[in-house]
Amino acid sequence: MTPVLGSISLSLALGVAFISILLFSLFLKKSDYRFFIAGWRATVVVSALTILATLILLYELLLSNFDISYVAHYTSLETPTFYKITALWAGQSGSLLFWLFILSVYTLIVLYQYRNSYSKLMPWIIIVLVFVQIFFLILVNIVENPFMPTDADFVVINGNGLNPLLQNLTMAIHPPTLYLGYVGFTIPFAFAIAALVTKETGSVWIRSIRRWTLIAWLFQSGGIILGGWWAYQELGWGGYWAWDPVENASFMPWLTGTAFLHSIIIQEKKGLLKTWNMVLILVTFTLCIFGTFLTRSGVMSSVHAFAVSNLGPIFIVFIVIILVICIYLIISRLPYLKSEKRIESFTSRESGFLLNNVIFITICFAVFWGTIFPVLSEAVSGDKITVGAPFFNRVNIPIGLMLLFFTGVGPLLAWRRTSKDAFIRNFSIPIISGIAIFIVCLIFGIRNTTLISFPLTAFVFTAILIEFQRGINSRVTRFDESFLKALQTLIARNRSRYGGYIAHLGIVFMFIGFSGQAFDTELEFALKKGDSKIFDGYSFELVSIDPVERPNHIAWIAGINVWNLEKHLVTTLYPEKRVYFHLDPNPEKRQPHSELDIHTTIYKDIYSIFSGVDIEKQIAYLKIMINRLVYWVWFGGYVLIIGTMISLWPAKEY
Amino acid sequence: MNKKKVTIAVSTLTLLAVVWIGFVTFSPNQENPGMVRFLSLSEIQTVKENERIRLGGLVYPGSILISEKNQLECNFQLKQGEHSIPVLFTGTRPDLFKDDAEVIVEGNYIDGAFVADQLQTKCASRFEGELRNEASYNTESI
Numbered sequence: 001m002t003p004v005l006g007s008i009s010l011s012l013a014l015g016v017a018f019i020s021i022l023l024f025s026l027f028l029k030k031s032d033y034r035f036f037i038a039g040w041r042a043t044v045v046v047s048a049l050t051i052l053a054t055l056i057l058l059y060e061l062l063l064s065n066f067d068i069s070y071v072a073h074y075t076s077l078e079t080p081t082f083y084k085i086t087a088l089w090a091g092q093s094g095s096l097l098f099w100l101f102i103l104s105v106y107t108l109i110v111l112y113q114y115r116n117s118y119s120k121l122m123p124w125i126i127i128v129l130v131f132v133q134i135f136f137l138i139l140v141n142i143v144e145n146p147f148m149p150t151d152a153d154f155v156v157i158n159g160n161g162l163n164p165l166l167q168n169l170t171m172a173i174h175p176p177t178l179y180l181g182y183v184g185f186t187i188p189f190a191f192a193i194a195a196l197v198t199k200e201t202g203s204v205w206i207r208s209i210r211r212w213t214l215i216a217w218l219f220q221s222g223g224i225i226l227g228g229w230w231a232y233q234e235l236g237w238g239g240y241w242a243w244d245p246v247e248n249a250s251f252m253p254w255l256t257g258t259a260f261l262h263s264i265i266i267q268e269k270k271g272l273l274k275t276w277n278m279v280l281i282l283v284t285f286t287l288c289i290f291g292t293f294l295t296r297s298g299v300m301s302s303v304h305a306f307a308v309s310n311l312g313p314i315f316i317v318f319i320v321i322i323l324v325i326c327i328y329l330i331i332s333r334l335p336y337l338k339s340e341k342r343i344e345s346f347t348s349r350e351s352g353f354l355l356n357n358v359i360f361i362t363i364c365f366a367v368f369w370g371t372i373f374p375v376l377s378e379a380v381s382g383d384k385i386t387v388g389a390p391f392f393n394r395v396n397i398p399i400g401l402m403l404l405f406f407t408g409v410g411p412l413l414a415w416r417r418t419s420k421d422a423f424i425r426n427f428s429i430p431i432i433s434g435i436a437i438f439i440v441c442l443i444f445g446i447r448n449t450t451l452i453s454f455p456l457t458a459f460v461f462t463a464i465l466i467e468f469q470r471g472i473n474s475r476v477t478r479f480d481e482s483f484l485k486a487l488q489t490l491i492a493r494n495r496s497r498y499g500g501y502i503a504h505l506g507i508v509f510m511f512i513g514f515s516g517q518a519f520d521t522e523l524e525f526a527l528k529k530g531d532s533k534i535f536d537g538y539s540f541e542l543v544s545i546d547p548v549e550r551p552n553h554i555a556w557i558a559g560i561n562v563w564n565l566e567k568h569l570v571t572t573l574y575p576e577k578r579v580y581f582h583l584d585p586n587p588e589k590r591q592p593h594s595e596l597d598i599h600t601t602i603y604k605d606i607y608s609i610f611s612g613v614d615i616e617k618q619i620a621y622l623k624i625m626i627n628r629l630v631y632w633v634w635f636g637g638y639v640l641i642i643g644t645m646i647s648l649w650p651a652k653e654y
Numbered sequence: 655m656n657k658k659k660v661t662i663a664v665s666t667l668t669l670l671a672v673v674w675i676g677f678v679t680f681s682p683n684q685e686n687p688g689m690v691r692f693l694s695l696s697e698i699q700t701v702k703e704n705e706r707i708r709l710g711g712l713v714y715p716g717s718i719l720i721s722e723k724n725q726l727e728c729n730f731q732l733k734q735g736e737h738s739i740p741v742l743f744t745g746t747r748p749d750l751f752k753d754d755a756e757v758i759v760e761g762n763y764i765d766g767a768f769v770a771d772q773l774q775t776k777c778a779s780r781f782e783g784e785l786r787n788e789a790s791y792n793t794e795s796i
Contacts, residue, residue: 236746343660351660358664362671369675374692384692386708391688395678399671524726524745592749611746612725621725623746 003068006056007147013049014137016042020130024123036123043111043126046133047104054101057094057146061087066156069148070094076161078552083162086172090162092296093144099292100136102183110187121205124194132186135318143311164580164593170230178223178250182288184216185253189285192278196329201336206268217257218644224250225637236596236609238522238625240633243392248371249291252364256284259360266353271340275330278337282326289319345417352410359403366395401452404511407504408460411467429466434459453515460508464501491646499647506640509632516629529618536626538570538606539563545613545620553580556613558620562599562606571599575610604628690760695737701763708760709768714738715753732759743770750775
C-alpha cells in the first residue's frame with residue numbers, strides 16, 4: 001500500500017508545483033496578495049509531499065519491502081539497519097529523491113525565515129526554487145521513479161545488498177554532506193535571479209545571500225574532505241584525490257563558490273564587481289547541476305558514476321535553459337549592475353580580491369578543461385584521449401602556489417591603497433620567515449616543489465598570525481584586556497573576518513599536507529610468514545596470517561610488526577583480505593575486498609594493503625606506502641570547517 | 655587607477671592562464687604523461703614507439719593466470735568484440751578483477767602483447783546487476 005502512497009505524493013507534488021508557479025504569476029500580474037499567500041502555501045505543500053515521499057522510501061527500506069525494485073537492488077535482509085538508511089542515497093533514483101528532499105527542506109526554511117522580509121524578491125525567489133523542484137520532480141516521477149515495483153517474474157526473497165565499499169561510516173556521511181552543499185547553492189542562485197528580475201541589485205540581500213552561500217560552501221568543503229578521507233581509508237590506492245571527473249565536478253562549484261565568497265565582500269564594502277558576483281553565483285549553481293549530471297549520465301567513466309542511464313539529455317536541456325535565462329538576465333540588467341566606485345591602486349585589498357578571483361577561476365577552468373577534454377578531443381579529432389592526474393597536477397600546482405601566496409598577501413593589504421611604510425611593516429616578518437624556511441629546506445637538500453611550497457606556507461602562516469596579533473595588541477592596550485580575553489572578544493566581534501582567517505590557516509595546513517606527497521614512497525612485495533623486509537627506514541615482519549569468519553564475510557588478517565632501524569617496535573599493522581558473501585552458492589557473487597590498515601603520525605602514515613594470500617605457502621602479498629604529512633590535510637580540514645562555522649555563527653548584538 | 659588599467663591587468667592575467675593551460679595540454683611530457691590515448695584493439699597498429707596507451711575491454715573467462723612464483727604477476731586475455739590481446743600486469747589487482755570483469759589497462763604495447771602498469775575495474779556488477787531468484791537455489795548447497 002505505502003509504495004503507492006509514495007508514488008502518489010510525488011505526482012501530487014509535481015502537480016501542486018505547477019499550481020504554485022501559476023499562483024505566483026497571477027500575483028505578479030494582478031498584485032493581489034491573496035495569490036501570494038496561496039502560492040506560498042502551495043510551495044509548503046510541494047515540499048511537504050516530497051519529504052513525505054522520502055520518508056516512505058526510508059520506511060520501505062527499513063521494512064525490506066523487496067517488492068520495490070530500489071529496495072531489492074540496494075539492501076538485503078542482512079544489511080545492518082544503519083546502512084538500510086544510507087541506502088536511501090546509494091542508488092540513482094533514491095539519490096535524486098534525496099536531492100529533492102534536501103531542496104524541499106531548504107525551501108521550507110527559506111519560506112518561513114523570510115516570511116515577512118524581502119517582499120519584492122520573495123515571489124521570484126520562491127518561483128526559482130519551485131522551478132528547480134519541478135525539474136527534479138519530473139526526474140523522479142517519469143525517468144527514475146524510486147517506487148518502481150520489482151521487475152522480476154519470481155518472488156524476491158532477499159535483495160542484492162549494499163556494496164561493502166559503501167558500508168563505512170564516512171561513506172554514510174560523505175554523500176549527504178556533499179548534497180547539502182550542492183543543493184544549498186540553489187538558495188543564493190534563487191536570490192540572484194530574483195534580484196536580477198526585480199532590478200533590486202543593491203545591497204539589501206547581500207547578507208542573506210552571503211550567509212546561504214557560506215552554509216552551502218561549508219557543507220561542500222566538508223563533503224569533499226570526507227570523500228577524500230573515505231578514499232584514503234577505504235579504496236587502498238594510498239591517495240585521497242584522483243582528479244576523477246566526479247571529484248572535479250564537486251571541486252568546480254567549490255572553486256567558484258569560494259571566489260564568490262571573497263568578491264561579495266568588496267561588493268558589500270565598496271559596491272564594486274556587481275556584475276561579476278552575479279556571474280559567479282549563477283555559474284556556481286550551473287556547475288552544481290553540471291556535477292549532478294556528470295555523476296548520473298554515464299558520460300564519464302568513474303568510480304563514482306552510477307550505472308548508465310537516460311538522464312543525460314534531460315539534464316542537458318535543463319542546463320541550457322538555466323544558461324539562457326542567466327545570460328539574458330545579466331545582459332538585460334547590465335545598467336543596474338554598475339559599480340559605485342572603482343579600484344584605486346594595485347596595492348589595495350580590492351585588487352587583491354580581484355586577483356584572488358582570477359586565480360580561482362583559472363583553476364576552475366583548468367579543471368573543467370581537463371574534465372571535458374576527452375569528450376572534446378573525441379568530437380574534434382576522433383581520438384579518445386584520457387586525462388589523468390599528472391595533467392591536473394602539472395597545471396594546478398603553480399597556480400595553487402600562487403593562490404597560497406596571495407592568501408598571505410591579501411589580508412595584509414589595506415583598502416584603497418597600501419602605503420609604502422605599511423607595506424614594509426606588514427610584510428617584513430612574513431617574508432623573513434619565508435626566507436628562513438627556504439634556507440632550512442636548502443640545507444636539508446630539498447630540491448622539489450616543496451622548496452617553494454614550504455616557505456610559502458611559512459609566509460602565509462606568519463602573515464595570518466600577525467593579523468591576529470595586531471588585533472589582540474590593540475585590544476590589550478585599549479581595553480586593558482588579558483591576551484586570551486582579547487583574542488576571544490576579537491573573534492566574537494568580527495566573526496566573519498577572523499573566522500575567515502582561521503579558515504585560511506586550515507588551507508595553509510592542508511597545503512603542508514599536499515606538499516608531503518612529494519616525498520611519498522611505496523613498495524609491493526611478497527613476504528613469507530616469519531620473514532621481514534626492509535623499506536624506507538622500516539623493517540616489516542610478517543608475524544601471522546589468521547583466517548576469521550564474520551557474519552557476511554571471511555577475512556585473512558596479516559599481522560605485520562613494523563620495526564624502525566633502531567630495532568624498536570613502531571606498531572603492528574593488521575590489514576585484511578576479505579571475501580564478502582563467501583557462502584553464496586554462486587562464486588560470481590563472491591566479492592573480495594582489501595581492508596587496509598594505517599599507522600598515522602603527524603610526520604607520516606605507514607599505509608598497508610593486503611593484496612593477496614597463498615595459504616599453503618603462508619605467503620602474504622603486501623603493498624606498503626609511506627605517505628608523508630597526510631595528517632595535515634585532515635587537520636587543516638578541521639580548522640577550515642571550524643573557521644567557517646565561526647564565520648557563520650550569528651553575531652551577538654552589542 | 656582607471657578602468658582601462660584594471661581591464662588590461664585582468665586580461666593579461668587571463669591570457670597568461672590560457673597560454674599556460676594550453677601549454678600543459680599540448681606539450682608532451684614523456685616521463686609523466688597526463689594525457690593518454692584510449693584505443694580500441696583494431697586501432698592498436700597506430701601506436702607510436704614508446705607511446706603509453708589505454709585499452710578497455712572484458713577479461714576473457716578462464717584466461718587469468720597468476721604466476722606461481724609471484725602472486726603479483728598476472729596474465730590474462732583482454733577481449734574486445736572479435737579481437738583479443740594478451741596482457742601482462744604486475745601489481746596489486748583491484749578487488750573486482752575477475753573473469754568477464756570490465757577493465758581498463760594503461761601501459762605499453764610491446765611485440766603483440768600489452769604490458770600494463772595500471773589496471774582498473776569498472777562497475778561493481780553485483781550491485782547494479784540482476785536480482786537473484788533465491789527460490790530456485792538448492793538450499794542444501796548453501
